[in-house]
Amino acid sequence: MLEIVPETPALHADAIEDLFDRTFGPGHFAKTAERLREFSHSLPEITRVAVLDGRVIGVCRVWPLVVGPARDRALFYGPVAVTPEHRGSRLGLTVTGEALEAGAAAGWPAAILIGAPAYFGEIGFTVTPKNQLDFPGPQDQARVMVRDLAGDASRLAGLVTAP
Ligand SMILES: CC(C)(COP(=O)(O)OP(=O)(O)OC[C@H]1O[C@@H](n2cnc3c(N)ncnc32)[C@H](O)[C@@H]1OP(=O)(O)O)[C@@H](O)C(=O)NCCC(=O)NCCS
Numbered sequence: 001m002l003e004i005v006p007e008t009p010a011l012h013a014d015a016i017e018d019l020f021d022r023t024f025g026p027g028h029f030a031k032t033a034e035r036l037r038e039f040s041h042s043l044p045e046i047t048r049v050a051v052l053d054g055r056v057i058g059v060c061r062v063w064p065l066v067v068g069p070a071r072d073r074a075l076f077y078g079p080v081a082v083t084p085e086h087r088g089s090r091l092g093l094t095v096t097g098e099a100l101e102a103g104a105a106a107g108w109p110a111a112i113l114i115g116a117p118a119y120f121g122e123i124g125f126t127v128t129p130k131n132q133l134d135f136p137g138p139q140d141q142a143r144v145m146v147r148d149l150a151g152d153a154s155r156l157a158g159l160v161t162a163p
Contacts, residue, residue, distance in 0.1 A: 003051045004098050007044035007059075015056035016049065023081040032137035033114050036076060037063055039162035046075065046106060048099040050082070050091055058082040060096040062103065065112065067133065068158020075103045075149065076160075077113040090122075097123050100149065109151025112160065114143050123147075134159045 007016070020028065028034060040063045050058030063076040077099060080092045100111060100123065113120055117127050125145035133144055133156060146153035 007047040032139045035136045046102045048095045057086045058091045060099045067156045074110045075108045104149040108149045110153035111147045
């Protein structure tokens with residue numbers, strides 16, 4: 001049976017880390033997005049995990065961030081990963097969509113994601129105007145996207161940092 005559930009760290013965290021290692025390889029720790037994550041703590045209650053017969057087969061991890069001099073609050077979505085044998089039915093969009101609903105229900109104003117616009121555009125993410133958001137490292141601006149949650153994502157501007 002397939003379930004989409006919030007992360008219970010004691011049950012899921014090791015399997016999630018294992019999925020990320022297998023998906024992205026050790027090199028992913030060098031990415032700019034990881035600079036944000038290493039000083040933040042993910043939010044298990046907003047993260048969504050796809051569990052099939054007790055096994056983690058997909059995840060969208062979610063992290064709190066602050067943006068710009070106004071220190072606007074935002075949620076950072078990702079990494080998103082699905083085990084190779086379960087790709088092909090948009091499970092990555094399903095888990096991310098449910099994590100977006102959880103973020104909005106908890107009152108977070110906006111979501112930020114770095115990824116493929118052709119994929120994440122399907123669930124409402126749009127690419128930001130170039131350099132509206134800055135990151136603590138090199139970042140391909142064509143992959144920087146935002147989405148409204150309970151507020152207005154278009155007001156986010158400036159340097160994105162861990163809270
Ligand atoms: C990205 C990922 C989660 C998608 O898996 P999925 O939800 O099963 O998606 P599907 O394979 O069903 O693809 C759905 C559609 O999105 C497209 N798509 C998938 N990944 C894409 C990408 N990186 N860029 C653009 N389009 C993509 C597919 O071609 C497909 O389009 P179609 O319906 O026109 O054929 C999965 O491929 C994965 O884990 N990849 C490695 C990790 C990764 O790149 N994560 C995203 C960045 S954080």
